[in-house]
Amino acid sequence: MRAGRARRAAAGAVSGLALAVLATGCGAGRPTVIVVEEGGPAAELPVSDPADGPARKGRQAGPAQKGRPQEAPERLLVAQGDLLDHKVTPEAHDSAPAGVDRPECRDLARAVEGFLPAGRTGWARASVVAVASALPDDASEGQKRAAALDAASSTVTVVTLGSYAAEAAHGHFAEVQAAGRACEGGYAATVNGETFTVTRVVPHAAYGGDEALAYTVEAERDGEPYQTELMVVRKGGTLVNFHASRLSGEAQLAAPAIEAQVRKLG
Template sequence: MTASAVSLALLATACGSSDSKGEAKADAPAAAASSAAPAAKGKTDAELAGVIVKQADLPDHLVKEATAAEAAAGATATSDKPDCLPLVKAQSMAPVGKAAGTARTKAVAKPKDGGAADTPDAKMKAIMDALGANATAVTLSSYDGKGAEEAFAALKSAGTSCAAGYGVTQDGESAKVTKVAPGTPVTAGDEALAYTVEADSDGAKISTQLVVVRKANTVATFSALSLSGTAEQPKAVVDAQVKKLG
């Protein structure tokens, strides 16, 4: 559906200030300390790179860092309905709104072939299992101040207002999302939500599982698809990532 989706599919195949008047002096120190408390600072790209899931965190997956081209393509993603842009960004490995830092990776579930593919039939089964494997795009976006709460709220609102679908354009390619429905509930982080996003791309029906988790001032998005057409919610990837966020 998007450049990041195509990349995942290929990977799956491969395997204030204080009171100025100075009144109530006795309480001034406490009041000043409270009003002068700095706003939360978001993590940088480098800091997020240190907490995003790696191969060691997901032994049953093939983990590969997202490319600069994929990040650039996500930045160009647009929608014919402005209210739906947060969903487009979440599925394109791009931050929702202005983030202080971003990190991206991809994780593909390894096929459970039950043994070595040493016969033609076994090799064919291994290939078909790989084609049907869940491929998940993981994006961490961290924000200053209340940015993370605002990004999460935008995604929550979009899930309702865009339930009937919307158009997507990214990197010169277009697709039509036909439905956004609630996914299997997720309990993680400070708040979480899940959607099943159905789309039509060049006649192909694609069902994507989108999970969003906010932990403090960082928002993690997980967009899972499968070449078989129906993806499963990437619970193992979500659990491993949330654990690393603390």
């Protein structure tokens, strides 16, 4: 939901390589884009706020198994070698937790920002963007400008993974699910001093792990409409948050990133 993240990622993409819309969204036939730079290993960071935040649900499942061994988050997170025609960039910074006008919407609002709940035993994150096909040698200036504009407004899919002990992941998932049901009519949120109004939260199909949920979040900022897509998957004691944002047009989650991450969870 943070246009700033999309702006930074897209700007880096324009200077480094051209991008194109060639990923498929969560639903059938929905195009998407993803960008990433080669980077060092994803860092594990402390939680900056003792609150929660993933998203809404598509199917039910029981709590995580107690005492189930967990792999390091960096090993579970989607990486460059897991995706073709995409760039995957590990990130070392956490999201800022959102403030809301309706307390019951807090967990959903924070999930929309990619913020995972407190109590994590491990954490990792990466951004994903589709890499554009190379322009022909005889490409016109118009074609080059269009490719650069596409890159600048590309959808960035951010994947955040957190590990939790015992049944904490199941509990956090349930809290986001409850927030999603309570707040489909919208809410107001503030992140890093910037306020936006969510006008509608629309659930849609989700898959993967032991339970999953997904939303399209329609919002307005300074009178301009925009949207974010969100999906949360729980596998045992691991939560994965996928969220996609774009500077203009519709933001759609990248199906290749989701599929690769779900496979990696097992």
